[in-house]
Amino acid sequence: MNARIGEDKVLHFVGGNLFGMVGAGVANQISDGNRAWTFAGSVGGSLLIGLAKESIDQNQYGGWDNSDLLATVLGGVSVGVTIDVFKQKKKRKREQLYRDAIGLKIEYDKQPIETISPETSLSILAISPRVLSETY
Template sequence: MKTLTSTVLLLAFLMQSYGQVERDKVLHFTGGALFGLAGAGVAKQISDGNRTWTFVGAVVGSALAGIAKESIDAGQDGNQWDNDDLAATILGGITVGVAIEVFSKKRNKQGPRGSLTTEYLEPINFRTNYSDMDVLVQQDKLPTLTSFGFSSKFLMNSSR
């Protein structure tokens, strides 16, 4: 519930602040996010899923797109290089990088989850001693419950 309330408040704040940002900056942010996503995907494939390089790929992908766009703008008549546009583009890549980092936490697949155990148990401690089993199984017959240590009095009371 706490997360839902925080999300609703954040969205309400963002809707109000959207009117304060130029449309051009929003487009640069969106473009940076898309190119950052592409850069993160490429970096993830190259680095075999390394989370640090995935984040770097998102930022570098958006930075390259922003620099290319601003270089084109600077070469046009009546247009110029705008550092604010470049910052909005790179911020889009950073946002995607952080989102990927948050939603792709590496899960520990080594042991059980929760509070089942916190220590490693050696498999060698769970081996069966076959010489003890030979004592229980005699002449190919199943052992009686009294051979397991149950008294006949206990067995009589539990059957009722």
């Protein structure tokens, strides 16, 4: 009986994962990639499916189980955290690739800000250094 209970919670967790991914994807599209909304979509998607499943269980079997609902929501939370971690890693890598592409080498706490030229600063902002001169 105990193995069956564990298996049931695993299924709820996996279901929360799947619907959390759907919710995160929808929220990510609607919010243009906002981290907080993507996470909220992940949790919301898993919460909605968890509430629906427990409502069905209550009507069919007379058995609402808060621990099943918790397992489902935790599946959505785990997806939300995973997405956020990988998005931040991808963002840091993209920023490093950009710094490498423009030839900007900054060693934090070792290079004073005065050594960065206005041209480099403008390049970081994706503005042409020609803006400083009056020729276009």
